[in-house]
Amino acid sequence: MPSQPSGAGGTLLCVPTEFERSILERVAPDLFAGEAASAVEVIGFGPVAAAARTSALIAQRGPERLILLGIAGGLEGGPPVGEAAEFGAVALDGVGAGPGAGAEPGAALLLPSALGFPQWQDAEGEVHEQLALPAEGPKLLSVCAASGSRAEAALRRERFDGAAAEDMETFGAALAARMAGVPLHAVRGISNVAGDRDKGRWRVEPALEAAANCARAVIAGGRP
Numbered sequence: 001m002p003s004q005p006s007g008a009g010g011t012l013l014c015v016p017t018e019f020e021r022s023i024l025e026r027v028a029p030d031l032f033a034g035e036a037a038s039a040v041e042v043i044g045f046g047p048v049a050a051a052a053r054t055s056a057l058i059a060q061r062g063p064e065r066l067i068l069l070g071i072a073g074g075l076e077g078g079p080p081v082g083e084a085a086e087f088g089a090v091a092l093d094g095v096g097a098g099p100g101a102g103a104e105p106g107a108a109l110l111l112p113s114a115l116g117f118p119q120w121q122d123a124e125g126e127v128h129e130q131l132a133l134p135a136e137g138p139k140l141l142s143v144c145a146a147s148g149s150r151a152e153a154a155l156r157r158e159r160f161d162g163a164a165a166e167d168m169e170t171f172g173a174a175l176a177a178r179m180a181g182v183p184l185h186a187v188r189g190i191s192n193v194a195g196d197r198d199k200g201r202w203r204v205e206p207a208l209e210a211a212a213n214c215a216r217a218v219i220a221g222g223r224p
Contacts, residue, residue: 011038011219012063014054016070016169017045023205024069028212038067038219043173047092047142051172058180066184068173069215071207073146073194075157078138078164082203084189084210086218088137091130091160092171094144095119108159120175131174134183135218138164142171146194153195166194187214 013031015021021042025032032040039061043053054066079085097110111129112119118126130139141163147153157163170186177184189207196202 009062009064012057012061012066013038013040013215014043014050014057014066014068014173015040016043016050016068018042020070020208023208024212027205027209028215031212031215039063043068043169046168047144047172049172050169051176054173054176054184055180058176058182063182066173066177066182067215067218068170068184068186069211070167070169070188071191071204071211072140072165072167072188073153073192073196074165074190075141075153075163075194077157079190081190081192082206082210084187084207084214085164086135086137086214087133087140087164087170087186087188088135089130089132090140090142090170090174090186091163092119092142093129093156093160095129120179122179124178127175127178131171131178133174133186135185138162140164140170140186140188141166143168148195148197150193150195153193156194165190185218187211187218189214 031037041057043050074081096112097115099110113128118128120127139162141156141160143166147166165188167188174184189211191204191207192202
């Protein structure tokens with residue numbers, strides 16, 4: 001259910017899961033209630049649900065901008081666990097083609113740019129495996145399945161030079177926003193090191209508190 005009545009314009013906060021939303025409601029209640037609150041919607045887990053739901057929400061609510069707010073796994077060189085960032089670009093790993101017969105085990109996926117097949121094309125140009133976002137900031141990497149080990153995370157970081165964190169929704173939501181001509185700001189709190197599946201070491205609440213602070217700055221700045 002939306003936290004505000006449906007209506008055109010304004011900022012729409014998009015949160016991937018009810019789990020993240022429930023923590024944000026506790027650590028950042030001002031984002032959900034009061035005169036300064038934005039509408040908040042859950043958009044789903046993973047790139048497919050995020051793309052579909054974001055597209056539907058844009059059509060239903062007509063927002064002026066979107067802020068995608070949630071957690072991510074940190075990659076080497078990115079923000080430390082417990083901190084957050086607004087990202088300046090998002091890439092997608094997992095769409096393309098296998099390296100072909102005779103390739104060495106673990107050989108890199110052939111990405112859309114290597115295949116010559118853009119995922120989307122419009123007046124702004126071709127979208128292969130990366131999209132620019134409105135802010136200046138590091139690159140975020142969206143994946144269909146979170147890294148199962150630090151070695152897998154390192155390989156992804158090598159394939160997408162400069163990627164600072166790993167999530168599962170931003171590319172899908174950002175492509176839906178691109179198609180609709182609506183800016184999307186990607187804000188992620190770093191809850192864990194990518195590939196670390198021991199949730200006893202995760203810091204979800206501090207990460208979401210930090211992400212909420214970033215979202216407040218985006219809202220206060222009034223940037224499209």
